[in-house]
Amino acid sequence: MEILxxxxxxxxxGKGETAVKALDNVSFSVQKGEFIAVIGPSGxxxxxxxxxxxxxxxxxxxxxxxxxxxxxxxxxxxxxIFRRRQIGLIYQFYNLIxxxxxEENITLPLLLDGRKPDKIHYDEIVNKLxxxxxxxxxxxxxxxxxxxxxxxxxxxxxxPALMLADEPTGNLDSKNSSEIVALLKMFNKTLxxxxxxxxxxxxxxxxxxxxxxxxxxxxxxDEVIRK
Numbered sequence: 001m002e003i004l005x006x007x008x009x010x011x012x013x014g015k016g017e018t019a020v021k022a023l024d025n026v027s028f029s030v031q032k033g034e035f036i037a038v039i040g041p042s043g044x045x046x047x048x049x050x051x052x053x054x055x056x057x058x059x060x061x062x063x064x065x066x067x068x069x070x071x072x073x074x075x076x077x078x079x080x081i082f083r084r085r086q087i088g089l090i091y092q093f094y095n096l097i098x099x100x101x102x103e104e105n106i107t108l109p110l111l112l113d114g115r116k117p118d119k120i121h122y123d124e125i126v127n128k129l130x131x132x133x134x135x136x137x138x139x140x141x142x143x144x145x146x147x148x149x150x151x152x153x154x155x156x157x158x159x160p161a162l163m164l165a166d167e168p169t170g171n172l173d174s175k176n177s178s179e180i181v182a183l184l185k186m187f188n189k190t191l192x193x194x195x196x197x198x199x200x201x202x203x204x205x206x207x208x209x210x211x212x213x214x215x216x217x218x219x220x221x222d223e224v225i226r227k
Contacts (some may be wrong), residue, residue: 003161003194004030004053009062011048011217022048023059024217030162033192035185037199037208045217046198047166053196054164055083067161084109088155090165094147096139096154103135106153117157125153128190129183145176152183156193163187165197169204181207 011023023045030036040046051057053064055071064071066086074082089095096105106126107117126132129149139147148168155163165184169177181204188195197204205211206225213221 001032002029003032003034003067004196005063005065006053007063007065009049009052009064010060011045011052011057012060021217023052026062026214026217026219028212028219028222030194030196032194033188034194034210035188035208036196036210036212037205038196038212038214039199039202039205040214044214046214048217049214050164050166050196050198053162054087054089055079056089081113084113085158086161088158088160088163090148090151090155090163090168092167092170094139094144094151094171096147096150098139101136101138102131102142102150105139105150106131106157108154109158113158121159122157125156128186129153143176144172145179148172148176148180149183152180152187156187156191159191161194163193163195165195167198167200169199169201177201177204 006026006028009023009026010021013020013022026049038046038049048057052059058072069082071079071082097108100108110117126135129152131149131153134142134146142150168184169180172180184195184197185207187193197208199205209226211223211225212219
């Protein structure tokens with residue numbers, strides 16, 4: 001089942017002679033449960049693509065359909081609600097709220113939506129992330145690896161259509177990096193969670209089902225690694 005479709009996506013920053021084309025007519029689709037790695041040199045458009053898929057930045061041209069919703073046909077209020085419910089974002093530097101504890105950071109998207117967590121789903125996430133004994137801790141009381149686990153929990157708590165990760169291991173040592181990748185793969189398989197990861201790490205990319213290579217704002221290669 002198709003969960004994401006990108007049609008003729010372009011993004012231009014600036015105008016006239018100073019205009020920069022970050023994305024240039026990008027099109028691809030993703031099936032539910034796929035694990036996609038997006039690679040390419042710095043400045044190639046990877047992060048711009050992720051931000052547009054995540055509803056954080058708007059395209060200059062083109063369409064993004066997530067679970068059959070034309071994302072950028074939504075007004076700002078509906079887009080904010082859609083993003084909160086259907087897109088889980090994981091950043092390199094965690095982006096946790098420093099005054100909220102682990103439990104509050106994980107459940108924040110639901111609290112903002114006026115909803116209570118499904119206890120079974122919440123407990124499963126917390127247990128698999130190894131955070132059961134850290135729920136009352138603040139972010140500054142956690143290691144980098146633990147903070148990234150919290151951000152993964154926050155991304156998963158709404159059962160999103162898409163989980164997007166921007167260099168999720170870029171701020172971690174090799175041991176924590178391996179553990180985070182293993183967790184992402186586990187949720188991809190056990191929850192059939194669709195996952196798109198931007199990475200410079202070839203070892204991570206080679207664990208994906210499919211690798212998209214972006215250069216100069218265009219997809220230059222779409223390679224299936226495993227089915």
